[in-house]
Amino acid sequence: MRYTSTRGQTPALSFSDAVATGLAPDGGLFLPETLPAFDAAQLARFDALKNDYAGLCFEFLRHFATDIPEETLRAIIAKSYTTFSVPEIAPLKQLSPDLFVLELFHGPTLAFKDFALQVLGNLYEHQCRVRGESINVLGATSGDTGSAAIHGLLGKPGTAIFILYPDGRTSPLQERQMACTGAKNVFALAIDGTFDDAQSALKDVFGDQEFRTRYHLSAVNSINLARVLAQCVYYLSAWLRLPEGARASAEFVVPTGNFGNVLAGWMLQKMGVPIRGFKVATNQNDILHRLFTTGEYSVADVRPSLAPSMDIQVSSNFERFLYYSLGRDTARVREVMSTFKTTGRYVFENFDRDTFSASRCDDAEIPGIIKRVYQDFGYIVDPHTACAFKDLSRDRASVVLATASPAKFPDTIREAIGMEPTDPALEILKARPLVKHKINADPAAIKAFITANAV
Ligand SMILES: *Cc1c(COP(=O)(O)O)cnc(C)c1O
Numbered sequence: 001m002r003y004t005s006t007r008g009q010t011p012a013l014s015f016s017d018a019v020a021t022g023l024a025p026d027g028g029l030f031l032p033e034t035l036p037a038f039d040a041a042q043l044a045r046f047d048a049l050k051n052d053y054a055g056l057c058f059e060f061l062r063h064f065a066t067d068i069p070e071e072t073l074r075a076i077i078a079k080s081y082t083t084f085s086v087p088e089i090a091p092l093k094q095l096s097p098d099l100f101v102l103e104l105f106h107g108p109t110l111a112f113k114d115f116a117l118q119v120l121g122n123l124y125e126h127q128c129r130v131r132g133e134s135i136n137v138l139g140a141t142s143g144d145t146g147s148a149a150i151h152g153l154l155g156k157p158g159t160a161i162f163i164l165y166p167d168g169r170t171s172p173l174q175e176r177q178m179a180c181t182g183a184k185n186v187f188a189l190a191i192d193g194t195f196d197d198a199q200s201a202l203k204d205v206f207g208d209q210e211f212r213t214r215y216h217l218s219a220v221n222s223i224n225l226a227r228v229l230a231q232c233v234y235y236l237s238a239w240l241r242l243p244e245g246a247r248a249s250a251e252f253v254v255p256t257g258n259f260g261n262v263l264a265g266w267m268l269q270k271m272g273v274p275i276r277g278f279k280v281a282t283n284q285n286d287i288l289h290r291l292f293t294t295g296e297y298s299v300a301d302v303r304p305s306l307a308p309s310m311d312i313q314v315s316s317n318f319e320r321f322l323y324y325s326l327g328r329d330t331a332r333v334r335e336v337m338s339t340f341k342t343t344g345r346y347v348f349e350n351f352d353r354d355t356f357s358a359s360r361c362d363d364a365e366i367p368g369i370i371k372r373v374y375q376d377f378g379y380i381v382d383p384h385t386a387c388a389f390k391d392l393s394r395d396r397a398s399v400v401l402a403t404a405s406p407a408k409f410p411d412t413i414r415e416a417i418g419m420e421p422t423d424p425a426l427e428i429l430k431a432r433p434l435v436k437h438k439i440n441a442d443p444a445a446i447k448a449f450i451t452a453n454a455v
Pocket of ligand 1: 144256257385
């Protein structure tokens with residue numbers, strides 16, 4: 001299997017090279033040259049592994065990571081899920097006859113991004129070993145990506161990781177997860193500005209080919225190909241574990257920011273797993289809600305919310321969706337992306353309307369939803385997951401993806417239900433010193449920092 005760019009101007013690469021490269025040199029995002037078409041026999045092989053998460057993940061990823069020997073890949077994946085605190089890895093809880101919650105927060109940083117970033121960290125480690133090269137990982141985060149990336153690479157020899165985040169705009173516990181690791185290869189960079197400012201400075205740093213090559217830079221934001229692929233697996237796992245009746249009709253309801261999570265589910269559907277549909281649940285930063293209700297994709301200012309990991313206005317994975325929606329016409333993708341860059345707006349003529357629905361949740365509604373879910377089901381959801389409980393379908397089953405542990409957002413939960421959930425992993429962090437580096441969201445300052453600290 002080879003990987004090509006959504007913009008069509010990068011030679012096809014192997015899985016490992018596409019993963020190591022991150023953003024394609026032509027500015028596009030990597031995708032498989034062709035998607036596999038899973039037939040009934042393959043679905044049966046998956047089904048036999050539905051209670052073995054790491055085994056299922058291997059059976060899925062072996063179709064994609066074809067340049068890694070199978071036994072090596074199996075070991076990388078097995079190791080990645082040993083850091084999770086429950087044997088099911090992604091428990092599927094049933095709250096009512098047609099309401100399920102897929103808990104994606106039992107990894108080391110208590111949010112869904114661990115699913116991909118534990119695997120990515122071990123893939124990087126494997127590559128460093130095979131190539132005898134070091135790797136410097138650079139990413140921007142609005143909260144959970146950064147800590148999950150850091151915990152994917154924590155203390156791994158031959159790697160360093162630099163994570164930019166908007167100072168004061170992540171939750172205090174998210175910041176602690178990044179800045180209290182004590183690991184020498186981890187650098188938490190607090191910038192003055194928003195997540196989009198951080199991401200835009202980062203794009204510039206990656207745009208400097210010479211610098212990028214010299215330091216073996218790799219991106220770890222939600223655009224990395226390995227993330228999207230690893231995330232397909234929990235949709236597959238959940239779908240396989242649904243009761244027969246719910247399988248055909250269930251809609252996956254996904255708290256959404258950069259579109260990376262829901263994109264993975266949608267790609268799995270394109271590979272032949274018959275998932276009925278997806279609901280894109282946004283917070284008050286609703287670019288994707290507007291897209292899926294009106295067809296218009298247009299930028300607006302970020303308004304900080306109680307669900308900070310969804311506080312984005314430009315969705316970086318959108319380009320992959322665009323590529324498929326434009327019939328894989330890379331010239332059209334280039335044209336649309338360049339128009340979008342200058343006008344901040346694009347109107348879709350054609351997209352998969354049958355598969356997608358959308359909901360939007362204001363900050364003012366979040367505590368009320370947390371309270372209602374607690375009263376109705378005795379179940380505590382975090383503020384991101386709460387957004388997905390807005391306007392649930394009455395005529396089909398829903399599988400809500402619980403993207404973070406409520407213990408990460410004690411203030412909002414206390415306001416909603418008068419008590420604070422806790423988690424031992426977070427209690428440990430509170431006793432550790434916080435080490436962060438304040439820096440301007442300026443490409444030159446970032447490069448200077450990397451130059452001084454790279455491996
Ligand atoms: C990152 C994140 C999201 C948004 O995921 P995307 O892939 O950006 O759509 C939602 N909830 C939580 C808790 C997150 O960390």
